[in-house]
Amino acid sequence: MKIEVKELSAWYGSHQVLRSVSMGVRENMITAIIGPSGCGKTTLLRCLNRMHELVDGARVEGEVLLDGENIYDPSVDPVEVRRRIGMVFQKPNPFPHMSIFDNVAIGLKLAGVRDKRKLREVVEDCLKKAALWDEVKDKLDQPGGRLSGGQQQRLCIARALATSPEVLLFDEPTSALDPISAMRIENLMLSLKREYTIVIVTHNIQQAARVSDYTAFLYRGVLVEYGETAVMFKTPRHKLTEEYLTGRFG
Amino acid sequence: MGDKTKSRGFVRRVALDRGLNKVKEMVLELSGIAKEAVRLSIEALKEKSREKIEKVYELEKRSDVLNMDIEDECLTLAALQQPVARDLRFIASMMRISNNYERICDLAQKIAYIAEKTIDKPLLKPLIDVPRMGKLVIEMLEINEESIRTGDTSMLEMELKARDDEIDLLYSQTYNELVGYMVRIPHRIDDAIDLLFVAKHLERMGDLVAKSAARLVYIEEGRRVWIK
Numbered sequence A: 001m002k003i004e005v006k007e008l009s010a011w012y013g014s015h016q017v018l019r020s021v022s023m024g025v026r027e028n029m030i031t032a033i034i035g036p037s038g039c040g041k042t043t044l045l046r047c048l049n050r051m052h053e054l055v056d057g058a059r060v061e062g063e064v065l066l067d068g069e070n071i072y073d074p075s076v077d078p079v080e081v082r083r084r085i086g087m088v089f090q091k092p093n094p095f096p097h098m099s100i101f102d103n104v105a106i107g108l109k110l111a112g113v114r115d116k117r118k119l120r121e122v123v124e125d126c127l128k129k130a131a132l133w134d135e136v137k138d139k140l141d142q143p144g145g146r147l148s149g150g151q152q153q154r155l156c157i158a159r160a161l162a163t164s165p166e167v168l169l170f171d172e173p174t175s176a177l178d179p180i181s182a183m184r185i186e187n188l189m190l191s192l193k194r195e196y197t198i199v200i201v202t203h204n205i206q207q208a209a210r211v212s213d214y215t216a217f218l219y220r221g222v223l224v225e226y227g228e229t230a231v232m233f234k235t236p237r238h239k240l241t242e243e244y245l246t247g248r249f250g
Numbered sequence B: 001m002g003d004k005t006k007s008r009g010f011v012r013r014v015a016l017d018r019g020l021n022k023v024k025e026m027v028l029e030l031s032g033i034a035k036e037a038v039r040l041s042i043e044a045l046k047e048k049s050r051e052k053i054e055k056v057y058e059l060e061k062r063s064d065v066l067n068m069d070i071e072d073e074c075l076t077l078a079a080l081q082q083p084v085a086r087d088l089r090f091i092a093s094m095m096r097i098s099n100n101y102e103r104i105c106d107l108a109q110k111i112a113y114i115a116e117k118t119i120d121k122p123l124l125k126p127l128i129d130v131p132r133m134g135k136l137v138i139e140m141l142e143i144n145e146e147s148i149r150t151g152d153t154s155m156l157e158m159e160l161k162a163r164d165d166e167i168d169l170l171y172s173q174t175y176n177e178l179v180g181y182m183v184r185i186p187h188r189i190d191d192a193i194d195l196l197f198v199a200k201h202l203e204r205m206g207d208l209v210a211k212s213a214a215r216l217v218y219i220e221e222g223r224r225v226w227i228k
């Protein structure tokens, strides 16, 4: 297991949104988190890299082990956790006026990397991994905001890759994209899983079916069912899962 | 967001439910055709009725067309509605069941061929076990129909296994009896072989209905069973 979530509960103030969730995230696999709106998917994802605590009044109980080490241990630096576990959001959020090059290089620059050649190498490598290089290699100095939505999302993926994370968290990464751009991102995730461990939150259960190896079904903050995607989509064990997957509620 | 998701889910189910229901009705219709074909093929044999033979041929043609239509309907649903879970098991299994029932009509047609071939000859022996086997096949089809209608598969395995076992027993009984005829009345050995084929076809039909019942259990319970 790359990540092990152990009896994780989360609150916003007095409002508990995760109830003792336990699950393992396998290395070099894609794990999907599905469930109706408001069930706590985003919260769970944000607990995996200590972003949840950035919200005022937010609180976490339980453990999240990354390679066996609890990321909530007081000795652990949350910034380092977020470097090892990168995140891509629903809406592409490049820095619109910053150049394509700097959008990718920003993380390294902030970390103090000055070596121009090193920066170029990393930017090219990440843009290639994000399947964007061919489309932007001749306009690296143009602003990131001028790219299409799908390209912007791949730019954000390249940015997330630049700090050499081990795990990538995607929160509905294609919901703002057209079907072709969405398919590109899906293909990209499938190629990235060779090197990274991926967790994706999605509203699109067909997307979960297409890309993920394991699926977690969350309902009202409770992990109802978790298992191999192919098994869950053929023979879900739990009645609630069945009803959600077959569109009886959403 | 919540409302949008809900209404999307709702629309999807309307179309999917309509399609699933249509497939169900079509399979029930095919089951009716299969029952009729089995009944008529045996009556044709017994009564030497040209009219009933023709009727079986007609039913067999209808079963081919209906089976194809069921497959088309299922493939359309799979392509357009992305079914999962029970919906997926239903669609995949109904295609198989439909194929099985179409095969039953083929076998009834083979019995009708034998009836046609032997229409001018007296029966080798009074037909008792063969109609009994036919009746059991029809009963098994009816039990499946009930399950398809209600979704209740709790008694299915037990009910079908009992009847399939009885068919197997009748088959081996018929086999032994016909071997006796072949020894005692060698000049009618071809008639004995024809009758043996009839019994074999009926035994095969029992298998096909039992296999279909196993599919129904898979649809409702997600469980793989072998009814044999």
Ligand SMILES: Nc1ncnc2c1ncn2[C@@H]1O[C@H](COP(=O)(O)OP(=O)(O)OP(=O)(O)O)[C@@H](O)[C@H]1O
Binding pocket: A012, A015, A017, A035, A036, A037, A038, A039, A040, A041, A042, A043, A044, A055, A203, B001
């Ligand atoms: N910053 C916040 N402050 C207070 N409550 C919040 C906050 N963010 C989320 N919540 C509440 O926590 C619950 C879970 O929210 P979360 O965003 O994790 O759900 P989700 O499953 O990601 O939903 P969606 O599918 O709509 O994105 C909801 O009831 C939500 O209202």
Ligand SMILES: [Mg+2]
Binding pocket: A041, A042, A043, A171, A201
């Ligand atoms: Mg969310």
